[in-house]
Amino acid sequence: MSNEKIGVVGAGLMGAEIALVYALAGHDVLLSDTSDEHLATAMRRLGSILDKGVARGFYQAAETAPALARIAATTDLARFADRDAVTEAVFEDEGVKATIWRPLDAVCKPGCLFASNTSSIAISALASTVGEARRKHFLGTHYFSPVSRMKLVEIIPAFENRRSGGRDGDAPLPRRRQDADPRQGRRRLRRQPRAARLHHRGDQAGRGRRRQP
Numbered sequence: 001m002s003n004e005k006i007g008v009v010g011a012g013l014m015g016a017e018i019a020l021v022y023a024l025a026g027h028d029v030l031l032s033d034t035s036d037e038h039l040a041t042a043m044r045r046l047g048s049i050l051d052k053g054v055a056r057g058f059y060q061a062a063e064t065a066p067a068l069a070r071i072a073a074t075t076d077l078a079r080f081a082d083r084d085a086v087t088e089a090v091f092e093d094e095g096v097k098a099t100i101w102r103p104l105d106a107v108c109k110p111g112c113l114f115a116s117n118t119s120s121i122a123i124s125a126l127a128s129t130v131g132e133a134r135r136k137h138f139l140g141t142h143y144f145s146p147v148s149r150m151k152l153v154e155i156i157p158a159f160e161n162r163r164s165g166g167r168d169g170d171a172p173l174p175r176r177r178q179d180a181d182p183r184q185g186r187r188r189l190r191r192q193p194r195a196a197r198l199h200h201r202g203d204q205a206g207r208g209r210r211r212q213p
Contacts (some may be wrong), residue, residue, distance in 0.1 A: 003027065007083035007108075009100050011042035011073070014117055015089030017147035020046050023070040024063065030080060031073050039073035046071070049148055058149070077103050085113040087141060094121050098129040105130040115141040127158035 004027050008019040011033035019031040033039050050064040077100075080086060086108060088100050097116065104114070114134065116126050119142050127138040140156030 004084040005082055006030070007032065007080045007086035008089060009033075009077070009086065009104070010089035010091075010117075011039050012089065012091070014143060014145060014147060015087070016042040016046055017049070017145075018087055018089055018117065018143055019071050020049065020067065020148055023067040024059070027070065029071045030083065031071055032075065032077060032080070033073075034075060036073075036075060039075070043068070043071070043073060053148070078107055080104060081107050081109065083108060083112055085115065087115045087117060089117040089143075092118060092120050094125060097121065097126055101126060101129045105134055110134075111137065114138045117141060117143055123156050123158045 006019075006022045006027045006029045008015050008022070008029060009032045011019075011031050016031065019029045023029045031039065031042065033042065047068060050059055050067065053059040054061045054064060086104055088097060090096055090100060097118070101114070110133070114130065114137055116123065118126065118140060123138065123140040127135045130138060135158055138158045140154070142154040142156065144150040144152050
């Protein structure tokens with residue numbers, strides 16, 4: 001992914017930092033929440049994270065201002081029409097998440113990648129809130145906190161991507177670790193097949209705990 005237009009819905013602890021790591025990687029990011037006040041608070045917190053990160057040697061001072069400048073804030077989901085990928089990071093309520101995905105399904109262009117940061121709701125359930133044609137582009141991307149520091153993202157595909165990669169001849173999703181570089185090489189994305197199987201069976205017990213293989 002290079003110079004993509006990224007959308008993030010939810011400017012809380014997770015969503016704001018997801019937006020930040022994309023911006024640090026050079027992407028154009030649109031961050032959305034329900035009020036301008038929430039967005040202003042999020043941007044101030046991101047500035048503080050960057051300042052502390054520079055002091056601790058995590059970031060270069062020269063990259064912080066350009067990164068923040070790449071993040072635009074909005075309360076209007078209609079502005080997501082030009083996004084190439086959208087991550088939802090609102091709180092864990094399936095009904096609330098559905099009120100996000102339905103308008104995004106209507107607004108976003110075909111082929112836009114949809115991803116939820118949920119840690120407890122079945123991706124298949126969330127994918128069912130969008131049109132059938134879009135479900136093959138719907139993933140779970142479970143970031144670990146703090147997002148700006150943790151080097152792990154769990155990828156969970158929806159049903160249509162579990163084995164064949166979806167419809168219309170799409171390539172299968174990788175089963176092994178791969179570099180995805182949404183974070184300037186600081187992170188690797190991992191798909192954990194066992195976790196995905198548990199997720200799709202609706203067995204939420206044990207998610208968030210390490211299990212022996």
